[in-house]
Amino acid sequence: MLRQLAAASYRHRRLTLLIWVAAVVGISFAASASGGEFASNGRLPGTDSDRAYELLLRESPGDNNIEGEIVRVVFADPAGLADAGVAARIDGFLDRVDAMPSVLSSPRRVTDLHLSADGDVGVATIALAKNDEGVVDQLLEQRAALAADGTTVEYGGYRFQNGGVPTTEVFGLLAAVVILLISFGSLVAAGLPIVTALFGIAIGLGGVQLWSAAVDTPDFTVQVASMVGLGVGIDYALFIVTRYREALRRTGDPFAATMEAIDTAGRAVVFAGVTVMISLLGMLLMGLSFLNGLALGTSSAVMVAVLAAVTLLPASLGFVGRNIDRLSIHRRDERAGESGWHRWSRFVQRHPVACAVAGLGLLGALVVPAFAMRFASADAGNDPRRSTTRAAYDT
Numbered sequence: 001m002l003r004q005l006a007a008a009s010y011r012h013r014r015l016t017l018l019i020w021v022a023a024v025v026g027i028s029f030a031a032s033a034s035g036g037e038f039a040s041n042g043r044l045p046g047t048d049s050d051r052a053y054e055l056l057l058r059e060s061p062g063d064n065n066i067e068g069e070i071v072r073v074v075f076a077d078p079a080g081l082a083d084a085g086v087a088a089r090i091d092g093f094l095d096r097v098d099a100m101p102s103v104l105s106s107p108r109r110v111t112d113l114h115l116s117a118d119g120d121v122g123v124a125t126i127a128l129a130k131n132d133e134g135v136v137d138q139l140l141e142q143r144a145a146l147a148a149d150g151t152t153v154e155y156g157g158y159r160f161q162n163g164g165v166p167t168t169e170v171f172g173l174l175a176a177v178v179i180l181l182i183s184f185g186s187l188v189a190a191g192l193p194i195v196t197a198l199f200g201i202a203i204g205l206g207g208v209q210l211w212s213a214a215v216d217t218p219d220f221t222v223q224v225a226s227m228v229g230l231g232v233g234i235d236y237a238l239f240i241v242t243r244y245r246e247a248l249r250r251t252g253d254p255f256a257a258t259m260e261a262i263d264t265a266g267r268a269v270v271f272a273g274v275t276v277m278i279s280l281l282g283m284l285l286m287g288l289s290f291l292n293g294l295a296l297g298t299s300s301a302v303m304v305a306v307l308a309a310v311t312l313l314p315a316s317l318g319f320v321g322r323n324i325d326r327l328s329i330h331r332r333d334e335r336a337g338e339s340g341w342h343r344w345s346r347f348v349q350r351h352p353v354a355c356a357v358a359g360l361g362l363l364g365a366l367v368v369p370a371f372a373m374r375f376a377s378a379d380a381g382n383d384p385r386r387s388t389t390r391a392a393y394d395t
Contacts, residue, residue, distance in 0.1 A: 013315035027206035036213030154392035197233030204301030217293025229301035272304035
């Protein structure tokens with residue numbers, strides 16, 4: 001069945017490419033129109049912490065510190081907050097903040113603040129309604145107005161964090177491009193795994209957005225699905241392209257080389273993909289609804305990567321044909337004989353004990369730094385230096 005699917009994709013490559021392009025466009029539109037909101041509260045139903053939270057809500061229904069979201073406000077003025085002019089400005093600021101409909105509780109006067117020893121810095125907490133995003137913009141506007149008079153105001157709390165999870169996928173993609181160029185020595189051969197992975201990522205991320213409308217999906221699922229989808233997408237396509245190039249040099253027939261690659265590497269790709277999906281779906285057994293969307297979203301991204309490897313990639317090989325090594329960045333060595341890796345493998349086979357001891361010693365040396373690792377939870381000190389949350393933390 002896998003061979004027939006790849007053969008159909010190869011022979012009808014234009015239709016296959018059109019279907020994938022339509023899938024990217026269609027799922028992207030569906031995600032923007034019907035996608036849900038990501039869960040960012042981090043609640044884990046059924047856990048002790050969640051039961052404690054429900055108990056607090058039940059016993060203290062009117063406590064804004066429980067029902068609302070706490071934001072720390074930090075005031076600073078070199079003239080000192082006790083200065084009459086500074087105190088008047090801060091009092092006016094607090095009055096305007098307290099009048100906002102989405103502010104559940106707020107101090108009313110500068111005397112309600114917790115002051116530093118020198119009196120130049122004051123800290124207070126306010127409670128915000130959870131379902132109003134506009135209040136953040138309103139508070140930032142009030143902050144700018146007070147800063148114009150020389151008094152700085154900074155906010156601490158995740159509602160004001162705009163850094164999110166670092167999007168390092170671009171760096172990973174650039175690294176993959178460099179490694180593939182060095183390995184293949186051809187822009188065409190290196191480009192096929194990248195293009196296949198990008199198609200898979202585009203559809204996979206649209207699927208994550210759609211899953212968020214049906215199940216609880218944490219807001220970091222996009223980053224996880226991107227990293228996993230990009231990794232397996234490139235890896236699976238790389239495996240198949242490598243086998244295709246070897247078969248093409250031996251047979252000279254692009255179609256036969258594609259079928260051989262799918263019969264060998266393609267089957268391994270499907271098996272590996274299914275294994276990864278089963279592992280990710282194992283999170284469903286944890287009984288934490290907060291992780292359901294993560295399990296479904298990332299496993300869907302892997303499934304799309306596998307489908308792209310056994311349909312879109314054969315179609316792409318049909319377009320490329322014998323030009324797989326075109327746009328070469330260095331001259332390939334076509335000399336017949338034993339390769340360097342083959343010679344290395346024979347050396348390892350002749351000296352298994354020595355190589356095993358050397359390998360274990362190397363791994364042990366690499367593990368040593370892990371014993372000096374110090375773990376801690378990230379705080380606002382990790383936020384970008386120009387962010388208000390970082391400024392509030394530093395102050």
